[in-house]
Amino acid sequence: MKVHNAEIAEKFNELADLLEIKNENPFRIRAYRNAARLIKSLSHEATDLIKKEEDLTKFPGIGEDLAEKIIIIVKTGELPLLKQTRKKVPKALSDMMRIPDLGPKRVKILYDKLKIRNISDLKKAIKQGKVAKLEGFGEKTQEKIEKALAKFKTGEKKRLKLVDASMLADSLVKFLQKIPGVKEVIVAGSFRRCKQTVGDLDILVTKSKNSHMMQRLLKYDGIKSVVSQGETRATVKLHSGLQVDIRVVPQESYGAALLYFTGSQAHNIEVRKLAQQKSLKINEYGVFKGEKCIAGKTEKEVYRCVNLSYIEPELREDRGEIAVSLKNKLPKLITLKDIKGDLHCHTNVSDGQNSIEEMVRAAQKLGYKYLAITEHSKHLTIANGLNEKQLLQQIKKIDKLNPKLKNFQILKSIECDILEDGKLDLSDDVLKELDFVIGAIHSKFKLSSAKQTERILRAMDNKYFNILAHPTGRLINQRDAYEIDLEKIMWEAKDRGCFMELNAQPDRLDLDDVHCKMAKESGVKISIATDAHSAATLEYMHYGIDQARRGWLSARDVLNTRSWFELKKLFIRS
DNA sequence: GCCGTTTTCGGCCCGACTGTTTTCAGTCG
Numbered sequence: 001m002k003v004h005n006a007e008i009a010e011k012f013n014e015l016a017d018l019l020e021i022k023n024e025n026p027f028r029i030r031a032y033r034n035a036a037r038l039i040k041s042l043s044h045e046a047t048d049l050i051k052k053e054e055d056l057t058k059f060p061g062i063g064e065d066l067a068e069k070i071i072i073i074v075k076t077g078e079l080p081l082l083k084q085t086r087k088k089v090p091k092a093l094s095d096m097m098r099i100p101d102l103g104p105k106r107v108k109i110l111y112d113k114l115k116i117r118n119i120s121d122l123k124k125a126i127k128q129g130k131v132a133k134l135e136g137f138g139e140k141t142q143e144k145i146e147k148a149l150a151k152f153k154t155g156e157k158k159r160l161k162l163v164d165a166s167m168l169a170d171s172l173v174k175f176l177q178k179i180p181g182v183k184e185v186i187v188a189g190s191f192r193r194c195k196q197t198v199g200d201l202d203i204l205v206t207k208s209k210n211s212h213m214m215q216r217l218l219k220y221d222g223i224k225s226v227v228s229q230g231e232t233r234a235t236v237k238l239h240s241g242l243q244v245d246i247r248v249v250p251q252e253s254y255g256a257a258l259l260y261f262t263g264s265q266a267h268n269i270e271v272r273k274l275a276q277q278k279s280l281k282i283n284e285y286g287v288f289k290g291e292k293c294i295a296g297k298t299e300k301e302v303y304r305c306v307n308l309s310y311i312e313p314e315l316r317e318d319r320g321e322i323a324v325s326l327k328n329k330l331p332k333l334i335t336l337k338d339i340k341g342d343l344h345c346h347t348n349v350s351d352g353q354n355s356i357e358e359m360v361r362a363a364q365k366l367g368y369k370y371l372a373i374t375e376h377s378k379h380l381t382i383a384n385g386l387n388e389k390q391l392l393q394q395i396k397k398i399d400k401l402n403p404k405l406k407n408f409q410i411l412k413s414i415e416c417d418i419l420e421d422g423k424l425d426l427s428d429d430v431l432k433e434l435d436f437v438i439g440a441i442h443s444k445f446k447l448s449s450a451k452q453t454e455r456i457l458r459a460m461d462n463k464y465f466n467i468l469a470h471p472t473g474r475l476i477n478q479r480d481a482y483e484i485d486l487e488k489i490m491w492e493a494k495d496r497g498c499f500m501e502l503n504a505q506p507d508r509l510d511l512d513d514v515h516c517k518m519a520k521e522s523g524v525k526i527s528i529a530t531d532a533h534s535a536a537t538l539e540y541m542h543y544g545i546d547q548a549r550r551g552w553l554s555a556r557d558v559l560n561t562r563s564w565f566e567l568k569k570l571f572i573r574s
Numbered sequence: 575g576c577c578g579t580t581t582t583c584g585g586c587c588c589g590a591c592t593g594t595t596t597t598c599a600g601t602c603g
Contacts, residue, residue, distance in 0.1 A: 027586055031575035063576050101592090103601050138594055189603090202603085228591055235591090235602095245603075247590090260588090265603070272587045277579095283588055 002047055002449075003074050005039050011079045012036035012069075017094035018085045020104035021111070034061040037266055039070070041319050043518040044487065047074050092118040100148045101141060109134055123149060159197035160242060161476050163506035163543065166191075168222070168242055169201055175220050176203070176246075181211020184254065188261035189245075192313045194546035196476060196509050200243040202261045206251045217246060253285040255298035260284040266318035267311075274306040274322070282306075314549040319517075331554045334528075336545050338555040340563060341370035342538060344415065344438060344469065344501065344529030349394060350375035351383035353534040356401065356410065362535035364408055370564045372411035372435070372529075373398065377425040379417040380442050386414070388430045395433055409564050411435040415469055420444050422458025424465065431464040436571040438501070440469035441482070449483035456489055460498050463573050467527050467559075468493065470503040470510040478507070486515060490522040497573045499559055502528045502551075504544025505537075516551020525570070527559040 016032040038061050039046060049056065056067035073079050089111075096107050096119065110116040113134055114125050125131050126149070132142035160168075169187045176185045182205060186192070189202030207213050214234055218226065227235040232248045249257035260268060261284065275282040280289055286296025287305045295301040300310045308325045312333055315321040324330050346352035347359055354362075356373055363371040375394065376385035386394065391414060398410045415438045417425035424431065424439065431437050439459045447455065459465055471489070472481035493500060500519050503510045511519065511526070519526055528544040530537060548558065555561040559570065 025575080028575045030586075034576085061576065065575060101601070105600060136594070136599075140593060144593095200603090230591055233590055261603090263603085265587095269587055276587075281588085285589090 002045070003077055005042055005046055008046055008070060008073050009036040009040040011073060011082055012039070014091070014094050015079065015082045015085060017097050017104070018082075018089040018091075021089050021093055021097075021108050022085070023104075023108065031061065031066070034266075035066050035070075037318075038062065041317060041514065043514050043521065046070055048487065050074050090117050095119070096122065099145060101144050102148075106136070109136065119149065158241075158477070159199045160240075161197055161506055162191070162194065162509075162546070165198045165201065165242065168238060168240060169203075172201070172203070172220065172222060172238075172244065175222075176205060176213070176217065179207075179211065179213050179216045181208040182213055183207055183251065186258065188258055189263060192262050193264065193316055194314050194550060196512060196547065200245060203244060203246045204254075204257055204261050205246060205248050206254055207248060213248065214246075247284075249284065251297075252293075253296045255300070256282065256286045256296035256302050257284045259299045259302050262313050262316060264317050267316040267321070270318055270322045271303075271306060271308070274308070278306060280305060312549065314546065315552065317550070331552055333549040334545060334553050334555045334558055334561065336542050338558070338561040339368070339528065339541060339545070341368045341372070341411075341560050342530055342532065342541065343372045343411070343413070343436075343467065343527045343560050344374050344503070345371065345532040345538065346375055346383075346415075347373060349390075350385060351533060356397070358535050359532070359538070360401070360405070360408070360410060362538050366538060366541075369407065370409040370411055372413040374413045374415040374438050376442075377414055377416045379419065379425040385417070385425075388426055391426065391430055392433070411564070413438060415440050417442055418455060418459040420447075420455065422455045422461075424459060424462050428462070428464060431462075434464070435568070436466040437462075437464045438467045438469045439465050441473060445473060445479075445482045447482070449485055452482055453485045453488060456484065457492055460489075460493060460496050465496075465498060466571050466573075467499045467501050469501045469529075470505075470508050470531070471500055472510050472512075472515070474508070474510055474512075476507050476509065481510075487518065487522070490519055490524050494522055494524045497570075499525050499527055499570075502526050502544050502548055504528055504530045504540045504542075504547075506540060506543050509543065509547050511547075511551070513547050513550035516548055516553055520552055520557050525557060525559050526553065529560070 012032045013036045016029045019029050038059055050071055056062050056070055057064060069079060093107050093111060096102055097104060114130055116122050116125055126142055126146050131137055132139045169191060173185050176182055184206045186204050187201055188204050190198045191201055205213060222238045223236045224239045225237045227237060234246045236244050238244060247261060272282050280287055286293040287302055295305050303310055309328045309330060311321050311325050342363060345359060347356050348354060360371055376383040378385045378387040395412050398412050402410055412434045413436050414434060418439050418441050419425060474481035500511060502516060528548055530540045532538045559567060
C-alpha cells in the first residue's frame with residue numbers, strides 16, 4: 001500500500017501532540033510539527049522521492065533523523081517511536097487537544113490527577129464537578145470545556161469554501177466600514193492568501209482614536225456569540241459557525257500587522273528568523289532595532305528590512321518563496337487581466353442555462369476575445385450530452401454566428417467523456433471538425449490508480465485530445481480525488497502535447513495550487529476555465545486565477561492568456 | 575530535532591486575551 005504525504009504528516013503531528021503532553025523539549029516538538037507541515041505541502045509524494053533515491057535532507061527542517069523516520073514510515077507504514085510513545089501516553093489524549101481551551105498542559109493534568117483517558121471520561125468528570133476543582137482550571141474553564149464538548153466531534157474541523165467565506169466576509173466588511181472613525185478594513189489570513197478553504201476570518205482594522213469600533217461591532221446581527229473581546233482584539237462566532245478575529249492596529253503599523261495577520265504562520269516564522277539574523281525584531285507593530293521602530297507602514301518596507309522583495313500573499317506558504325525572494329527571482333504572477341478567453345462552458349443545448357448567444361455576450365462583456373462552447377458528450381445522458389449528429393449541428397450553428405462577430409471568436413469544442421477503456425465517447429470523424437477537444441472523466445471513479453491512470457493515458461493517445469478537464473475529479477468538502485498518478489499523467493501529457501485544466505468552479509478548483517506548481521515544474525501548460533453552466537458564472541474565472549497564483553503560475557504558463565491565433569498552433573498535435 | 579558570516583553547541587517568532595491568580599500560565603493565532 002502506498003503511504004501518502006498526509007499520512008506521514010499525521011503521524012508526526014500526533015507524535016508532537018503526545019510529546020507535548022509528556023512535556024518534552026518544545027523545540028524537538030516544533031521540529032516534528034515543521035516536518036509535518038513541510039511534508040503536507042510537498043508537490044511530490046515522499047514515496048516517489050524515496051523510490052528515486054532522492055536525499056530528503058535537502059528540504060529545510062528535515063535532517064538525518066527525520067529523513068530516516070520518513071523512509072521507515074513509507075516502507076512499513078509505521079513509526080516505531082510513535083508506537084512506543086502511545087504506550088506511555090494514550091492516543092486519545094491527542095484528540096482531546098483538539099478541544100478549544102484544552103492544550104497539552106491541561107490534558108496532562110486531567111490525565112495525571114483524574115485518570116481521564118478519553119472524551120467520555122472527561123464528560124463524566126465534568127458532570128461530577130471534579131474538573132473545576134483542579135489547580136489551574138476553575139468553574140469558568142470547566143463550563144467552557146463542557147460547552148465545547150457538546151459540539152465537539154472527532155475529525156477535521158470543517159473549513160468553508162473560499163466562495164462561501166467570501167459572502168460572509170463581504171457583508172461584515174461593509175458593516176465595519178460604516179462605523180464612524182473606521183479607516184481601513186481588510187480581510188487578512190488564509191482568505192487573503194486565497195486558500196481554497198478558510199477556517200476563520202482575520203479582519204484588520206485601522207481607526208481614529210476616539211472611534212468606539214469594538215462596542216459597535218457587537219451590534220452586527222450576524223454575530224452569534226463573543227468568544228473574547230479586548231481593546232485591540234476581539235473574537236466572535238457568526239451564526240454560520242465561522243469564527244472571526246478582528247484586530248485593531250495603529251496606522252503606522254498597518255504593513256507589519258497586515259503581514260503578520262496574513263500569514264501563513266510558517267511564512268512569518270521564516271521572515272522573523274531572517275530579522276533575528278540581522279539583530280532586528282519583527283512583530284505586528286513594526287520592525288525594531290532595539291527599542292526603535294525602523295519600518296512598519298507597508299508590507300513592502302518590512303520585507304525590504306530583511307532583504308526580501310515583495311512577496312504576494314498567495315505565495316506566503318513557506319514553499320520556497322523566501323529563498324527565491326532573497327534572490328529577487330519570484331515569478332510575475334498571472335492576473336485576471338491576462339485572460340483572453342474561456343475554454344470550457346456549457347449552454348442550454350446540454351445542461352447549461354443560457355443560449356450560445358447569451359454566453360457570447362457575457363464573454364464579450366468580460367473583455368474576452370474568444371469563448372469555447374464545450375457541451376457534454378452522449379455518454380453523459382443525465383446532462384443531455386450530444387451525439388455526433390447533434391454536435392455537427394452545433395458546429396454549423398457556430399460557423400454561421402462567427403462571421404457576425406467583431407473581434408471575437410466562438411471556438412468549437414466538446415467536453416468529451418473518457419470511457420472506461422480510455423476510448424473517447426465520440427468518433428474521430430467528428431472530433432477532427434472541432435477547434436480542440438477537452439477530455440473528462442464522469443464515471444467509474446473507483447478504479448485502481450493504475451487503471452485510472454492508464455485510462456487517461458489511452459485517451460490522450462487520441463491525436464484529437466487536447467485538454468484534460470478537472471483532472472482529479474475532487475469536489476471540495478464533498479468528494480475526494482480519484483486515485484491517479486498525476487505526476488505521470490503530467491509528464492506524459494507534456495510528451496504528447498496535451499494540456500491540463502484548472503477548473504475554476506469554486507467547488508472544484510481542480511487542479512489545486514500544489515498541482516499547478518507540479519504542472520509548471522513538468523512544463524505542462526494550463527487552461528484556466530470556468531466550466532460555466534450559465535452566463536453569470538463565467539465570472540468565476542477569478543477563483544481559478546487565485547489558485548493559479550498560489551501555484552506560482554505566470555501568464556505564459558497559462559494557455560488562455562494567448563490570442564486564438566497563437567493558441568490554435570498549440571492545439572495541432574503532430 | 576534542526577541548523578550554522580555565532581559551524582558541533584546553544585540557540586530556536588512573538589504578542590493578546592482569559593482565567594486563575596496576586597504576577598502568571600495556558601492557549602491561541
